[in-house]
Amino acid sequence: MHVYLYLISATYVSAKRSAALARGLEAAAPVPAMAIRLEAEGQGLWAALDALLVRGASRIDLRPVGMPFSQSLEKWLPSAAGAWLAQQSGSTPELFFASSPEHDAATVRAIARAEVSLRRIGEKPAGEMGKGWDLPPAHRHHLLVCTGPRCHVKDAPNLADALKVEIRRAGLSDSCLVSTTGCVFPCNAGPVIVHYPRGDWYRVADLSDIQSFVATVLAKGGRLEHLIFHQTGVSHEPA
Template identity: 35%
Template sequence: MTQSTATDANAGAGAKPDFVLFVVSSYSVSRRRIEQLRATVCDHAGTEADLIRLDTNGPDLLTALDDRVAQGYRAIRVQPLGLPLSDSLLNWLPGVLAHWRESRSASVQILLGSDQAAQQAGWGEFLGAMLDEPATPIEEDTEPSLGKPGWTNVPDFRYHLLVCTGPRCQIHGSNPLLQQLQANCRSQGVYKDCLITRAGCMFPCNQGPLVAVYPQGGWYRLADTQAVEDFVREVLVAGEECTRLRVHQTETPTPNSKPDYRESTIESIDIN
């Protein structure tokens, strides 16, 4: 690209694009819901547009940009978008709200609003206002980068901790779990030995808050600060099993064997 072409392509924050690429990060949203959202935003964008997901199946961001350039577009606006809510959460909300109402015996009327992402009304104004906002041009002096240098290498660790941060675990008290776990690992001297990773739904939501430890394969319910402290001391520091907190143990497969997923080995525990 010549300097003059680059200058034309980056004509300024107020330049009107000839294509808008909406991007969403919603790994738990179904394909049907994404297609609904794509149709809506394309109808109201005011120019040629498409929508892609940044974190699941479909074209990646760079390929999508390559494709639009090949189609002749020269002023492309990449627009982050934070909707919609996932199908599973929409299906889950009525029941969990009813559970709350019953368990609290509260004299409260609970109203569940409609799914705004499925509504047509208001989208034209919403997207129009968004696209009227100045966009930041990617200038010639913007340094090309694929991220931090550390993103290339596997970190050094002994334990890989998967911490469920999904919304269903949150209603069972997982909100502070990640911070408590990090703090206890630091205070007990094993923080540098652990790769602590946020996870979405790990499935046995009603047994949460959950932490899975690999390569040992134990899944633990850490319901309070004391449980977190005991887990770090006994499992990560002392290398013990801590069966009173463990709700599941993953079997180590033998070479050339295939695990049998037909029956769950997750134990039933009382979470009340």
């Protein structure tokens, strides 16, 4: 069975809007299809490939969705898919990686000429100022949670949501500011949570690690040395 796997790269887009695009792509595809988001939430690339293999896929075309699509992702995604392929045993599907849509002149022309609804914009003094954007909320812990595509692929697509659930369960919501980020660079050590003001960088691989992090680090003020791989201010370069 020939299938399409659409790879949506969409930072700062709500889960609802991303899901609507995914449904539209799957419905319009000329072959059976699945669409996933590379950042933030939902099924990761490897998990999606596992699911398509179970469904009987013999050929999977990975089709990037984004205008323009990240050049670094274009280079990395085929390698990440190849890593999945190397882990398989028995019969495996053929994998292909499609060019990004902006390389197709007809697609760019269609977007440029699309008939879209318009809203008139009037004057609004200080319109760039948002409500409640004056000061950061009160907090004792600032947690930077990487939701970039390389952490996402390592079976941690809902890391930020799981962390927030555990923080609420521990009654610590008022003392924790959770900020999701794009790539923080040590992708090979991910999934990554950076804890300030201490500056400890944690590799948090699963729900058990998240629960331990909340119970030990946030609730008790301790540290999980076995999960820390770097500290801000401590060079990771050899002397």
